[in-house]
Each structure stands twice: as C-alpha cells, then as structure tokens.
Amino acid sequence: MVPLSLLLLVVTALGCVGMAGALDGLWWVIPVAATVLTVLLVTGAARWLRLPSALVTLLGLAALLLALTLVHLNDRALLGFIPTGGTFTAASALWAQSGDFVSRQGAPYGPDPGLSFVLCVLVGLVTVFMETVLVGLRTAGLACWGVLALLLVPALTLPGSVSTPGLAAAALAALALLAGSRRWGATRARRIAPTPGGGPRALLVVAGVLAVVLLVPSVMPGFFNGAFPQGSSLTSERAAGVGPLRAVGQDLRSDERARRFSYTTSDGVAQYMRLLTLSDFSQDEWFPDTENLDADLTRLPAAAHAAVPGGTEVTSKVTFENYTEHWLPAPYAPVDVTGLGDDGWGFSPRDLSVHSSAAGMSGASYTVTSTLPHATPDSLRRAPSAASDDALAPYLKLPADRPQAVADAARQYTDGARTDYDRALAIQNHLRRDFRYDVNAPLAQGYDAGGTASLEKFMATHAGYSGHFAPAMALMAREMGIPARVAVGYLPTAPTTGADGARSFPVGTGDSHAWPELYFQGVGWVRFEPTPGVPSTPDYAPENAPDPAGAGKDSSASATPSPSSPGQSSGRPSATSSDPAPPGATPTGPASEQPAPPEQHSPAFQIPWWLLAAALLVPLALLLAVLPRWLRGRRRRARVRAMQDASLSPQRRANAAWDEFRALAEDYGVSSRVSDTPRVRARRLAAGIPGAHAPVERVLADLESASYGAPDTRWRPQATPEDLARVRDEFRHRASRGRRLRAAWWPASLWRHRGSRHPGAGPRR
Structure with missing residues (x-):
C-alpha cells in the first residue's frame, strides 16, 4: 500500500499544478499539502490493517476533518484538533467568507483564510475519492476524474489560467495513475505479458489527446483564449447566442491581439469608432435590430443631420486588415460613406449604424464623413426633459x-x-x-x-x-x-507614424x-x-x-x-x-x-505556520515510526493464535508456524532460494542458529506432514509458540545491534512476505 499512497501523493501534487494559475503566489501550498498528507497517511495505515474499504473511506473523511480543524479551526477546537459545535460554526463562516472574498476580488486570488479552507476541502475530498476508487475499487480510470476535477477549478475561475504546464502535469498525473495502478496491483485484471506495441500506442494516445485539447478548440468559433476547457478562437466568428456585450468581454480576455483595422482622421484626433447600438433590453441576451434597415444610403445624410443638429464634421479613412464583422466602424454620426459600393449595405434610421449583409471586408478601405455632436455642460443642463x-x-x-x-x-x-x-x-x-x-x-x-x-x-x-x-x-x-441606449465599438487608440510620416490609429x-x-x-x-x-x-x-x-x-x-x-x-x-x-x-x-x-x-493561519506544521508532522512521524513494529507484532500474534486454535484444520495451524518462521528469518536478513524445497529452505534459514535446531525440525515436520499427508486423522502439529520464541531469541542473539533494530522497527517481512505459501503447501482451510 505504501507505493500506492506515494503514487496518490504525486498525482495529487501534479493535479494541483494547474490550480496555481488562478492563485497569486504559493500561500496555499502548505495547508493543502498538510491536508493531503494527513488523508493519505490515515488511509494508508487503514489499508495495511486490512480494514473494510467502506471503513477506510470513512477514516479518510475523518482524517480530512482532523486536518481542516488543526490547520484552519484550531482556535475553535478542543485541544486544538478535536472538533466541537463551535468548530463547525466557524467552518461555515469561513466558507461564507470565501464567497465574499471571491466576489470582491479578481482572479488570480491572493491569500485569504476562507479561500484556503475551501481549497483544502476540495483537494482533500478529491484525494479521498481517488484513494477509494484506486485502492478500494481498483478502477484507475475512474480515479482520473479526480485529476480533471482539480483542473476544472482554474478553468472555471480565470480564463487562460490552465496553462500548458498545468495541462501537461494533469496529463502526466493521469498516465501515472494508469501505469502505477497496473504496476502495484490496483487493477481488476493484470496482463500476463505486455501488449505488443504498448509503448508507441500510449504515445499515440497522449499525442491524440493533446491535439484534441490544444488544436481542435482553436478553430472552433465562440471560445476565448486559454487551454481546455476554455478553448481559443482563431476566427472572429461568434458562436450562436453570443451577444455584442459578451463579445466585448471575449475580445478583452483574448491573448490574440489581432489588428482589425486602422484609420486616419481629417483633424488628426482619435475617435470612438461605433459599430452598433442596443436599445431593447427585454431579452435574455441583447442584440441590435437588423430587421428595419434602410437599404438606400443616400438617405443617410438627412437622417444624420436631423439626429445631430449643428454638429462638427470630421472625415475618416478606414482600412480593414482582419475584419469579418457585419457592422461598419465609424464615428457617430455617419453622414456619408464612400468606397464600398452600394450593394448589400443598409443603415438603421434610428441609430445610424451601417450594416453589411456580407462579412469578410479584409483589405478593403472606405471613407466616412461624420457629424459629431456639439455638447457643453451648459447646453446639456438647459436641455428640456425628453421623457414626454x-x-x-x-x-x-x-x-x-x-x-x-x-x-x-x-x-x-x-x-x-x-x-x-x-x-x-x-x-x-x-x-x-x-x-x-x-x-x-x-x-x-x-x-x-x-x-x-x-x-x-x-x-x-x-x-x-x-x-x-x-x-x-x-x-x-x-x-x-x-x-x-448602449453603443458597442472601439476606444480611441494611440497614433502610429508610418514610413511616409502619415499618422494613423490602429x-x-x-x-x-x-x-x-x-x-x-x-x-x-x-x-x-x-x-x-x-x-x-x-x-x-x-x-x-x-x-x-x-x-x-x-x-x-x-x-x-x-x-x-x-x-x-x-x-x-x-x-x-x-x-x-x-x-x-x-x-x-x-x-x-x-x-x-x-x-x-489576515493570514491563512491563526498561529505561526511552522508551529502548526510541527504539531501535525511530529505526531505523524511518530506514528509512521511505530506503525511497522505494531503491524509486525499484530501479524505475529495472529499466527500464534492460529497455531493454538483447535477449531482450525491441522494444515492451517502448521502453515501458520511455518509462515512465522520464514518471517523471522527474513526480518534478520536470512534468505533462501525460490526453488528450494521446504526441507532445504529450512536448513538454509536455520544454518546460523544451531541452538534452535530442534524447534525448526518440529516446525518443518509439521509442514511436511500437513502438505504431503498426515499419518492419520488424529494427527496434530507438534510445534508450539515456545518453539518460535526460541527461534526468535537465537536470531536476536546472533544478529548485530543494527540488524536487531531493523528487525524490530522496520521488519523486512512486513514489506516482502505476506504469508505466501511454500512450494507444495496444501490449501489453507
């Protein structure tokens, strides 16, 4: 279980790489890391104890609660880590505070106690989910959804935050889950031999996934810049249902700083270049009116002069570069448009917006004369109400x-x-x-x-x-x-000077x-x-x-x-x-x-982070140090009980004694060959402990009788727990001090020998 726990730790860390794009700095790393480590240590220990999978998941959730209490709510907990009613009240307040913080602040987000709490909850729940489905259910493919959940956090928070490194880290995490689960037995079915061409096939799959994620969205309309699932549009077409105001937001968020057109003006002053207006606010999405257009542009001057009495005229020459809109950019109010022909054009008599039935005007140019409203504070203040x-x-x-x-x-x-x-x-x-x-x-x-x-x-x-x-x-x-009403168009821009010295506004x-x-x-x-x-x-x-x-x-x-x-x-x-x-x-x-x-x-921690980290890591380190010794003693006691349990079959009792003898030898660094028979193996393992020859012979005799046929139905094993104690004493007496310490606190049999049967051993009934 240790390799799988380490695998989950690495996978979670890789999944969190993508979140960094929506967060300002690394203030969130320590609390999230403490939460994940706590969950994995507790669930890993529970798996070693072979507890039921449902109970392991509950213990994982309890560990998450413990970590959240210790890191974020210690001032509202009994002894700093035991949750009380006040702890849950404070947790609710932190959750609400995070919502207020996100609503007030813009991404990427800086330090905030509530947001730190929410991130720890999210990553902790994802960790429990991945541990349950990977180790408990042995479905590595389903565990990959946890990585996707971590990737969606920045994707739904800040456009462009899912960077290529974050996406690559998430893909690597998913591949590590799939490969590691097969390597360490967390799959439902394992192949006897590798599939021919497996390596190239995996590379092809990864290349295909990256191509779909990075390239396909780039040619789809209606998306703004960023990696999956945000997409990036290389065309200027809008998806159906995207109104002009949302289109403004998409343009502003886009990293594609494409030049659409440039213009010069007769007075050398940059202008607001208006495209269209919105006046009907009754719909869910606001669009301009394109049904009541006047196709006769010769009536445009009269309409403009009536709308803007006594205005100042200015002439602009516009050259399109990468322009596919249907509306003509022009200063308000356009009086005359020349250079684009008469076919397919129309204007709105209400707002004087000029519309083309076709798009794709890149490379064309036109000249527009506009009459600008002459407004002063006095004239506007004297204007009578127009409400009637x-x-x-x-x-x-x-x-x-x-x-x-x-x-x-x-x-x-x-x-x-x-x-x-x-x-x-x-x-x-x-x-x-x-x-x-x-x-x-x-x-x-x-x-x-x-x-x-x-x-x-x-x-x-x-x-x-x-x-x-x-x-x-x-x-x-x-x-x-x-x-x-609302006008949509372009701001005035800074001028540029061309090679001929002419000033234009891109x-x-x-x-x-x-x-x-x-x-x-x-x-x-x-x-x-x-x-x-x-x-x-x-x-x-x-x-x-x-x-x-x-x-x-x-x-x-x-x-x-x-x-x-x-x-x-x-x-x-x-x-x-x-x-x-x-x-x-x-x-x-x-x-x-x-x-x-x-x-x-306020900082994410109520007390110094190093003190909290020590309070969390020191007990966990002590638990990790004591756990192998405790697990080994638990396994030894289970075998001794099996040797003395008359309700078990003689074969089961004999196998228990043999398993403990092999585990003792492995703990003290004595090994044998896989091809050895039980008798040869016993002699190799007991070669260094001549004082325990008789106990080893009794253990071996019981094993051979149980495996190859007992003398009669009344036969019972002769080895006793005292025989195994004598074997252990002999190993300890002849081992070095370092070997004794390793056998006691880091027993090798705990990691390599799990009661596997010897060649020729009969079924365990």
Whole structure:
C-alpha cells in the first residue's frame, strides 16, 4: 500500500499544478499539502490493517476533518484538533467568507483564510475519492476524474489560467495513475505479458489527446483564449447566442491581439469608432435590430443631420486588415460613406449604424464623413426633459426583470440633482468611483455581460467591465426618465507614424468597448463614460464634478464608499485591455459589505505556520515510526493464535508456524532460494542458529506432514509458540545491534512476505 499512497501523493501534487494559475503566489501550498498528507497517511495505515474499504473511506473523511480543524479551526477546537459545535460554526463562516472574498476580488486570488479552507476541502475530498476508487475499487480510470476535477477549478475561475504546464502535469498525473495502478496491483485484471506495441500506442494516445485539447478548440468559433476547457478562437466568428456585450468581454480576455483595422482622421484626433447600438433590453441576451434597415444610403445624410443638429464634421479613412464583422466602424454620426459600393449595405434610421449583409471586408478601405455632436455642460443642463417625446419611448422602456438594485442605486446616486444632465453626470461618476474594473471576475462567477441577470450580480459585486458599466448606466438613466441606449465599438487608440510620416490609429481586439448614449433635446445622443480605468471622461462630463447626492451629507450614510476610494486612473489602458483595472485598484462596494481590515488581510493561519506544521508532522512521524513494529507484532500474534486454535484444520495451524518462521528469518536478513524445497529452505534459514535446531525440525515436520499427508486423522502439529520464541531469541542473539533494530522497527517481512505459501503447501482451510 505504501507505493500506492506515494503514487496518490504525486498525482495529487501534479493535479494541483494547474490550480496555481488562478492563485497569486504559493500561500496555499502548505495547508493543502498538510491536508493531503494527513488523508493519505490515515488511509494508508487503514489499508495495511486490512480494514473494510467502506471503513477506510470513512477514516479518510475523518482524517480530512482532523486536518481542516488543526490547520484552519484550531482556535475553535478542543485541544486544538478535536472538533466541537463551535468548530463547525466557524467552518461555515469561513466558507461564507470565501464567497465574499471571491466576489470582491479578481482572479488570480491572493491569500485569504476562507479561500484556503475551501481549497483544502476540495483537494482533500478529491484525494479521498481517488484513494477509494484506486485502492478500494481498483478502477484507475475512474480515479482520473479526480485529476480533471482539480483542473476544472482554474478553468472555471480565470480564463487562460490552465496553462500548458498545468495541462501537461494533469496529463502526466493521469498516465501515472494508469501505469502505477497496473504496476502495484490496483487493477481488476493484470496482463500476463505486455501488449505488443504498448509503448508507441500510449504515445499515440497522449499525442491524440493533446491535439484534441490544444488544436481542435482553436478553430472552433465562440471560445476565448486559454487551454481546455476554455478553448481559443482563431476566427472572429461568434458562436450562436453570443451577444455584442459578451463579445466585448471575449475580445478583452483574448491573448490574440489581432489588428482589425486602422484609420486616419481629417483633424488628426482619435475617435470612438461605433459599430452598433442596443436599445431593447427585454431579452435574455441583447442584440441590435437588423430587421428595419434602410437599404438606400443616400438617405443617410438627412437622417444624420436631423439626429445631430449643428454638429462638427470630421472625415475618416478606414482600412480593414482582419475584419469579418457585419457592422461598419465609424464615428457617430455617419453622414456619408464612400468606397464600398452600394450593394448589400443598409443603415438603421434610428441609430445610424451601417450594416453589411456580407462579412469578410479584409483589405478593403472606405471613407466616412461624420457629424459629431456639439455638447457643453451648459447646453446639456438647459436641455428640456425628453421623457414626454413619444418617438423616444422605446429608449425609456424598462425590462420587467431588471434588478431592484439598479433602481435603488439610480435614486440614491441622483438624490439632489436638479436636471437630467446632473443626474447623468452623478450616475457616471458614481460608477467610475465606487465600482472597479475586472474583465475576468464576471466570467469566473457566472455573470458575464449580456442581459439583466448579469447586472444583478454586477450590482452586488461592484466588479465588471464596459459590458456591465454601459448597460447599468443606461438602465439607471431610464429609471430617471432619460432616454438611453448602449453603443458597442472601439476606444480611441494611440497614433502610429508610418514610413511616409502619415499618422494613423490602429484598432485591435483589445480596444473593444461599450458605452452608454443618452439623449438631450437640442443636442442629440451624447456619449458618457462610466467605465473606470478609461483614460478620461468627455469634456462635457467631467469626472471631478460636484456630487449632488453627497453635498452636506455624512459619507458614512452612503451606500457606497467615498470619492477617495481607489479605482480611478488617468493613464492610458494597458496592452492587455482597452479599459483595464487601474493599477493598484482595490475592490469597493457598500460600506456594510466591506469586511473589517484584519479579516480581509489576515493570514491563512491563526498561529505561526511552522508551529502548526510541527504539531501535525511530529505526531505523524511518530506514528509512521511505530506503525511497522505494531503491524509486525499484530501479524505475529495472529499466527500464534492460529497455531493454538483447535477449531482450525491441522494444515492451517502448521502453515501458520511455518509462515512465522520464514518471517523471522527474513526480518534478520536470512534468505533462501525460490526453488528450494521446504526441507532445504529450512536448513538454509536455520544454518546460523544451531541452538534452535530442534524447534525448526518440529516446525518443518509439521509442514511436511500437513502438505504431503498426515499419518492419520488424529494427527496434530507438534510445534508450539515456545518453539518460535526460541527461534526468535537465537536470531536476536546472533544478529548485530543494527540488524536487531531493523528487525524490530522496520521488519523486512512486513514489506516482502505476506504469508505466501511454500512450494507444495496444501490449501489453507
């Protein structure tokens, strides 16, 4: 059982390699290792005692409870390791704390007592499962599911966390389980000889598995970057059901920083390149309207000038590089588009988005003239309310399943604001100030952008990306009677200078973005920027504007942190994301949800880790040292009892004496040949103990009579326990001190001789 326990230890360690991608640092290694070692030592000892398999599993679970108590809950346990009612209450609190920590923090996760507890529970249960199915049920293939369970932890937590080394370690762990189980007898059926070509076949299977895991997902649409089971899409096609907001998240999480297009502008200023808008929030996934398009692009100028009265015109020349979308990127609002022909194009009269019935425009170029809204704080503040305009009614419609938290936040943020502009500005700045940017947390926690269901969790965690911030502000604006919609496109980018000295603005997948557009009478649709980390807000919507809801109020009464909360950034987005979390940002949220500082940053251990490790490892080391001696004595006593048990057959009693004689010789380093007959073997083993000649002869005579025919039915073995005691005394007397110590504390027969029968021995009845 020792080799199998060591195999499980190695396999579990390899399986945990993949988890490291979702965890920041190695703070979790010591508690997890202590938990796994405790489980394997207890279950291994129970297997040596040949306890029933079901009982071994129960002992494994008990060992898991002991380890969790000692490492995480010692201050709530009797004597530091005996669980009580308070221990389970503290465990429940730790479990809940881990959920709060994960909801507030972004992966990869740093040290946290609750998360450390959850990891130990998970890995401990997986260890018990693998031990049960591998050793107890002898089904190594089923044990491989434990390795997969460990691999799924990072895969479902952080995109891209399942790295190639983690995947390779998991594959190696599975192969080690299969090979080790056959080597050490943990399979239901063992082959007599290796299968011809087994080595090349195994390599072929491994190569096939890796090809499926690494290559097949890379050409499937709708997946984001990362190893199995996350996949990676090398195409820009979207899987069915993936809306524009979720597509933004996929682009931002992708490691494929493909350039989609580049453009130049007549005024040399980078622009927000808008693709489409979302205004119908009643469905589970939000999509743009493609049914009411106008195929006559000659009517586009009139529609644009009506939507943006008195705007400033700018001309942009766009060149596609790797672009397969159906929507045309252009600054709002496009007035004229030339260079792409007239066939297959249409525009939305409502939002002026330009659509193509076909994709695949890579290599093409076009010129677009746009009229930019002219907005100032004064013009927006003077704008009359548009809530009574029937034409804008669709942009005021609220979904029936919208989260109540959105409405509550809208009323709180705008308390004291007198105009629609002041309300919009307050909503924007509260979102930028009190929420944090995290593109990974929504996916890991199951609220990726795309519908009202995602906004409910977003309002609770205060963490998301532009696909959450934009619709949150749009719905809050509608709650306040301000027409609003969500635009999807690309952020302005830094310019590059070509060989000819011309400046252009390259746009790639990492520049994907979403933002809200609000309508003001006499100005038109105006962009706001609620996503924290985006370099700046529009000139007409300053981030440092006074907060009408906070003037003259006690900041502690607010449901959100003070304006000084971290989370603001004035720098340009990083290369990994267009609107990333600002450096050093920390999670913020309602004051009532913020944990006390000592709990948030407390270490995983309540007392020094080395003291806990010593308290755990020293008793285990003593147990490991004493266990072989105890097991050997237990086996010796069982054989002596068998020799004296008159209810057993004479053959069984004689075999018990012979087995103990051979075990004594092996303990003291005396061996014989496998081909020896019992008589020759007895003489070889007893050659060094002439003082025990008579006891050995009686043991041998009993064995031969029992094996080859007793004189009559009344025959009984003549050897006694005293004969074996005399043999042991002779071995001890003639052995060196080191040999005596090894025989007592590390008996060789315990590992090599398990009562196997000699040649010619009869059946044990």
